[in-house]
Amino acid sequence: MPPHRSHPRPxxxxxxxxxxxxxxxxxxxxxxxxxxxxxxxxxxxxxxxxGNLRTALLAWLFARTxxxxxLLRVEDLDRVRPGAEDRQLADLRALGLDWDGPVSHQSQRRxxxxxxxxxxxxxxxxxxxxxxxxxxxHAPSAPHAPDGAYPxxxxxxxxxxxxxxxxxxxxxxxxxxxxxxxxxxxxVLHGEYTGMVxxxxxxxxxxxxAYNLAVVVDDAAQGIxxxxxxxxxxxxxxxxxxxxxxxxxTVPEYAHVPLVLGPLGKRLAKxxxxxxxxxxxxxxxxxxxxxxxxxxxxxxxxxxxxxLAEPGEAVTVxxxxxxxxxxxxxxxxxxxxxx
Ligand code: GLU
Numbered sequence: 001m002p003p004h005r006s007h008p009r010p011x012x013x014x015x016x017x018x019x020x021x022x023x024x025x026x027x028x029x030x031x032x033x034x035x036x037x038x039x040x041x042x043x044x045x046x047x048x049x050x051g052n053l054r055t056a057l058l059a060w061l062f063a064r065t066x067x068x069x070x071l072l073r074v075e076d077l078d079r080v081r082p083g084a085e086d087r088q089l090a091d092l093r094a095l096g097l098d099w100d101g102p103v104s105h106q107s108q109r110r111x112x113x114x115x116x117x118x119x120x121x122x123x124x125x126x127x128x129x130x131x132x133x134x135x136x137x138h139a140p141s142a143p144h145a146p147d148g149a150y151p152x153x154x155x156x157x158x159x160x161x162x163x164x165x166x167x168x169x170x171x172x173x174x175x176x177x178x179x180x181x182x183x184x185x186x187x188v189l190h191g192e193y194t195g196m197v198x199x200x201x202x203x204x205x206x207x208x209x210a211y212n213l214a215v216v217v218d219d220a221a222q223g224i225x226x227x228x229x230x231x232x233x234x235x236x237x238x239x240x241x242x243x244x245x246x247x248x249x250t251v252p253e254y255a256h257v258p259l260v261l262g263p264l265g266k267r268l269a270k271x272x273x274x275x276x277x278x279x280x281x282x283x284x285x286x287x288x289x290x291x292x293x294x295x296x297x298x299x300x301x302x303x304x305x306x307x308l309a310e311p312g313e314a315v316t317v318x319x320x321x322x323x324x325x326x327x328x329x330x331x332x333x334x335x336x337x338x339x
Pocket of ligand 1: 075233
């Protein structure tokens with residue numbers, strides 16, 4: 001990977017004319033012209049568990065060892081649990097991670113999403129979709145369409161059909177008229193990865209910008225050219241990259257890192273026991289241990305799982321930064337056994 005890349009000015013970012021934003025809106029932020037960056041983008045739906053913390057550490061290591069900035073973006077368009085964001089940030093700091101500039105929030109970036117949809121609509125690439133989830137599930141799939149792809153029910157309706165459907169569902173979702181069935185991305189860990197692209201949702205029926213749109217618009221507006229995240233999102237990358245390319249934005253480099261599994265071999269979750277720093281601290285305080293020791297121990301065990309430390313070795317993120325090399329990362333999932 002090159003140590004540093006200049007980042008061309010993304011085309012969809014708000015220019016000086018975008019004054020419609022509320023004064024506090026992060027959507028009206030000045031165009032990005034700093035160095036390229038990586039990021040961690042948690043959803044504030046609960047506390048970060050060992051798997052999320054490991055992904056955050058990896059995103060930081062990838063960025064900080066390639067001369068990139070590192071940004072934190074809270075993906076709060078839905079699933080917000082009160083207090084979760086503060087606890088997530090505190091846990092990241094407790095591990096020793098830092099980030100550049102203020103934390104951004106998707107809920108403050110609506111202007112950017114609306115602009116992107118406007119640009120796509122002007123190019124004739126947006127259509128209203130009146131389908132319910134159930135209808136999509138039960139619709140016969142289009143010929144040659146892969147499983148799970150939107151079958152295109154609302155793609156080419158006549159004006160009369162559209163009016164009928166709109167009467168039944170006055171708040172339609174908006175979909176991208178995508179034009180391709182698949183797209184190939186480059187991933188540092190997975191190589192060339194080709195995945196399905198369908199007419200993905202851009203804005204949900206309730207008006208909320210869709211995750212795929214928000215992520216693409218934000219990554220470009222923030223100058224993010226390296227996306228490191230869990231490999232459960234690998235299959236979303238082709239859709240997002242295609243959307244970025246359609247919007248004329250730079251497609252980032254991806255590194256989809258292995259997930260952390262619980263003792264039963266399923267994705268790590270609360271049900272697996274003490275999986276967050278707060279859980280571990282609660283267990284520790286019963287045993288009379290010092291609270292600050294929890295994050296240090298969690299960092300050490302994550303580092304061991306990444307083959308960056310010996311079992312029981314005390315490490316800091318700076319030590320790990322000096323040892324990190326993407327090529328020696330374990331490629332399989334880490335099975336975490338809560339104490
Ligand atoms: N907010 C997403 C999550 O917490 C991550 C999205 C991304 O990294 O692109 O799963």
